[in-house]
Amino acid sequence: MDPTPPAQLAPGIPPEWLAPPDLATARAAQVALAARVVQRDAHPPVRLLGGVDISNTRFDPEGRIFAAVVVLEWPGLRVVARASAVARATMPYIPGYLGFREVPALLAAWARLDPKPDLVLVDGHGIAHPRGFGIAAHLGVVLDVPSIGVAKSPLVGAPAAPLGEEAGAEQPLVWKGRRLGTVLRSKRRSNPLWISVGHRVSLESAVAWVRRCDTGYRLPEPTRQAHLAANETRRAGMEVADGAASR
DNA sequence: GCGACAG
């Protein structure tokens, strides 16, 4: 693969905050960065949508993270660009600190992406997080790019009331009496999606975009395509490693 | 102190 161009960080983001030495520092960075999250629509007209995800290999001694970011045209939802990167995990997976583990790899892939999307859907929570700084908010603030959190399971909070069984049913996501997002059953007989603001979008728009990106699957198309791309990247990366070892 | 806990 090509050398990784330096990803452009938003002004005022200390690079060392991307890889804190310990959890206490990481936690402090989250609290400070969470203050920068913009929970209203402050983005250009959306012509290009983005999707990001990562893939891991079970028991990988190298601890590699295969990141992928895709761009889809709107409307149409066709993939028009893709980029990927491989990075070494700096941290293990710790609930509440996912951003520190995955964002560095995503930034590397992002730097190689062209064109850049106007709005990105991230696999994970936005502000629906103990300190209001889930990975979607993390990536959004660090790049200062509009983002939406689309998680497949809860981290904090619960639906305000039992969620309907039918496709399209939704309930407010509430935690400690606060509205953090929306729980949406995107498909019948499937577990719901946990949607929350990432950065520079309102919750209303976030939910609307996820609904618009429905292509018949549980996951919205951008995130679904990113997941496929991340897996392809992993397989390709593994082949290279296997080939080098066996030939 | 105990249990929960995105990917």
Next chain:
DNA sequence: ATCTTGTCGC
């Protein structure tokens, strides 16, 4: 996140 093809159920 990942291991894994076919299979049972809606």
